[in-house]
Amino acid sequence: MKKYYIGIDIGGTYTKVGVLTKAFDIIGKASLPTSSYKSPQRLISAVSRAAGLLLKSRNITKTAVYGVGVGIAGLVDAEKGVIKNLINIPGYRGFNIKRAFEKEFGLSVCADNDANAMALAEFHKGAGRGGTNIVCVTLGTGVGGGIIIGGRLYRGSTSSAGELGHIPINMKGQRCNCGGTACIETYAGNNYIAGRLKGALKRRIGRPGMAARTLAADAAPKLLYEAAKDGDRSALELWEEIGAEIGVMLAGVINLLDPDRVVIGGGIADAGRFLFSPIKKTVRSRAMKSKRRIKIVKARLGKDAGLVGAAMLARLERTKWL
Amino acid sequence: MKKYYIGIDIGGTYTKVGVLTKAFDIIGKASLPTSSYKSPQRLISAVSRAAGLLLKSRNITKTAVYGVGVGIAGLVDAEKGVIKNLINIPGYRGFNIKRAFEKEFGLSVCADNDANAMALAEFHKGAGRGGTNIVCVTLGTGVGGGIIIGGRLYRGSTSSAGELGHIPINMKGQRCNCGGTACIETYAGNNYIAGRLKGALKRRIGRPGMAARTLAADAAPKLLYEAAKDGDRSALELWEEIGAEIGVMLAGVINLLDPDRVVIGGGIADAGRFLFSPIKKTVRSRAMKSKRRIKIVKARLGKDAGLVGAAMLARLERTKWL
Numbered sequence: 001m002k003k004y005y006i007g008i009d010i011g012g013t014y015t016k017v018g019v020l021t022k023a024f025d026i027i028g029k030a031s032l033p034t035s036s037y038k039s040p041q042r043l044i045s046a047v048s049r050a051a052g053l054l055l056k057s058r059n060i061t062k063t064a065v066y067g068v069g070v071g072i073a074g075l076v077d078a079e080k081g082v083i084k085n086l087i088n089i090p091g092y093r094g095f096n097i098k099r100a101f102e103k104e105f106g107l108s109v110c111a112d113n114d115a116n117a118m119a120l121a122e123f124h125k126g127a128g129r130g131g132t133n134i135v136c137v138t139l140g141t142g143v144g145g146g147i148i149i150g151g152r153l154y155r156g157s158t159s160s161a162g163e164l165g166h167i168p169i170n171m172k173g174q175r176c177n178c179g180g181t182a183c184i185e186t187y188a189g190n191n192y193i194a195g196r197l198k199g200a201l202k203r204r205i206g207r208p209g210m211a212a213r214t215l216a217a218d219a220a221p222k223l224l225y226e227a228a229k230d231g232d233r234s235a236l237e238l239w240e241e242i243g244a245e246i247g248v249m250l251a252g253v254i255n256l257l258d259p260d261r262v263v264i265g266g267g268i269a270d271a272g273r274f275l276f277s278p279i280k281k282t283v284r285s286r287a288m289k290s291k292r293r294i295k296i297v298k299a300r301l302g303k304d305a306g307l308v309g310a311a312m313l314a315r316l317e318r319t320k321w322l
Numbered sequence: 323m324k325k326y327y328i329g330i331d332i333g334g335t336y337t338k339v340g341v342l343t344k345a346f347d348i349i350g351k352a353s354l355p356t357s358s359y360k361s362p363q364r365l366i367s368a369v370s371r372a373a374g375l376l377l378k379s380r381n382i383t384k385t386a387v388y389g390v391g392v393g394i395a396g397l398v399d400a401e402k403g404v405i406k407n408l409i410n411i412p413g414y415r416g417f418n419i420k421r422a423f424e425k426e427f428g429l430s431v432c433a434d435n436d437a438n439a440m441a442l443a444e445f446h447k448g449a450g451r452g453g454t455n456i457v458c459v460t461l462g463t464g465v466g467g468g469i470i471i472g473g474r475l476y477r478g479s480t481s482s483a484g485e486l487g488h489i490p491i492n493m494k495g496q497r498c499n500c501g502g503t504a505c506i507e508t509y510a511g512n513n514y515i516a517g518r519l520k521g522a523l524k525r526r527i528g529r530p531g532m533a534a535r536t537l538a539a540d541a542a543p544k545l546l547y548e549a550a551k552d553g554d555r556s557a558l559e560l561w562e563e564i565g566a567e568i569g570v571m572l573a574g575v576i577n578l579l580d581p582d583r584v585v586i587g588g589g590i591a592d593a594g595r596f597l598f599s600p601i602k603k604t605v606r607s608r609a610m611k612s613k614r615r616i617k618i619v620k621a622r623l624g625k626d627a628g629l630v631g632a633a634m635l636a637r638l639e640r641t642k643w644l
Contacts (some may be wrong), residue, residue, distance in 0.1 A: 256486060289502060
């Protein structure tokens with residue numbers, strides 16, 4: 001009897017693989033360093049071996065697995081399973097990841113954007129439970145998103161809906177990786193936060209130790225959070241600015257989609273009140289009056305959202321459940 | 323046998339009423355000056371009398387009418403039929419227009435935002451035909467919009483989705499009627515275009531005749547169009563600016579919703595290439611690369627879109643057709 005899903009979450013730094021029950025509880029997981037595999041095919045072979053070992057350690061045979069879901073940190077044509085764009089991991093564009101995994105596993109595979117997977121996970125098992133129309137934002141190296149409409153994942157006409165990170169918040173601004181200009185990602189993506197933090201530190205005296213550190217992009221939000229906790233004024237101001245920028249983007253999304261809830265996840269969401277308070281304040285002053293009391297909540301599934309959502313993608317593929 | 327719909331389109335200046343066939347062809351219509359009626363109830367009585375006369379002139383009995391649809395230039399709770407906000411027509415907020423019309427007609431009534439009605443009309447009978455996910459923008463005194471998702475009108479969680487006019491395009495800018503700041507309506511709404519046109523005229527020599535005219539808001543786009551046709555540089559530049567601003571707003575909407583088509587209607591859409599060319603140019607440079615070839619087309623139903631869409635609202639109410 002089929003009782004399990006395999007979930008795979010391919011990120012710029014780590015690729016995770018997990019075995020999940022049909023209630024989407026993780027009963028085993030492993031992690032591989034994405035960039036140490038020289039080609040997509042090698043990564044896929046390694047992931048498949050890891051999945052095989054996880055199944056074996058639990059005495060689960062492949063015949064007991066419903067299917068495999070893959071969330072990827074980029075644009076994916078969910079129908080064909082082809083990676084359209086993967087900015088932070090070179091060598092994957094045009095690769096048919098669905099077909100490659102299907103060969104390895106002999107099981108049906110569903111691949112989609114990782115923010116779509118996260119939105120599914122939060123909607124069915126996390127902070128989006130009980131909603132109908134929800135918008136999820138993930139704040140990380142990139143700013144991503146997923147949209148649930150009428151209780152179903154909304155993918156758009158070319159499998160690339162939900163790109164909240166690429167909503168412009170100014171007429172003029174920095175060029176974005178997507179080819180656009182002044183997208184919210186160029187304000188709130190980790191690389192940009194790192195740049196702004198460096199700028200802020202240069203402009204003032206004090207905390208010379210901080211300025212001296214090499215500032216890795218994904219360390220920036222944490223550093224900024226620690227500084228804000230210490231009461232550092234520049235850090236607090238920078239969070240205010242970032243929150244206001246995300247808030248303006250969300251005000252537009254809320255006016256457009258009128259969702260019942262906005263779920264915010266990803267690394268910098270851990271900044272808690274430093275981030276959520278200016279976001280909420282901005283939405284309350286910039287969204288249309290009738291929509292200002294919308295719930296803006298933190299994602300609940302944390303780092304497991306990717307695996308849970310990937311497994312849900314597999315269920316979606318099999319049963320058209322969502 | 324039921325064969326007809328009554329469509330009603332309540333605008334800031336005129337209220338139109340029409341009788342339509344079940345194929346949504348208009349077979350009779352009338353127009354009333356909205357503001358000359360001192361209360362919503364008086365307007366509704368006059369509209370009902372006009373509808374009665376239209377039916378009578380065609381020898382149609384009320385029993386042959388499926389239902390009544392009402393499109394209104396404001397926010398409407400489509401479920402209850404209550405007007406939530408009607409910025410340009412005072413005295414209507416909180417009024418249950420569905421119930422009032424149901425009393426007059428003894429028929430089921432469906433009321434909704436006029437941009438939602440227009441989106442339905444363009445989707446089923448106009449420039450949106452053949453699409454699946456489409457976004458409609460109406461450019462007039464206000465900037466409105468309607469969203470069709472999966473072939474159905476998307477209303478959102480509180481009946482107020484599709485408010486494209488209230489997407490901010492800058493962090494800072496003018497206060498908007500909606501309570502927000504820097505919404506696209508504060509750049510491309512008729513009143514704002516009139517203000518910008520006056521400003522442009524003040525700043526330069528020549529065309530003193532134009533500057534001297536009292537510039538009614540709804541005349542501004544036409545005047546600006548005529549000046550652009552004459553090759554007036556300030557006018558051409560102003561269209562470039564307005565088109566770029568609408569284009570940046572649309573780039574965000576396209577990245578978020580990944581529609582297969584954008585339909586642009588309303589008064590200033592008549593500016594044709596002066597408007598469409600900078601809009602398309604901006605979308606091609608600001609939207610994500612894979613989405614830049616999206617179809618951006620002019621609405622086809624013109625001033626009848628409101629009546630056609632209103633009748634479709636009635637069908638939607640009756641049959642859950644859409």
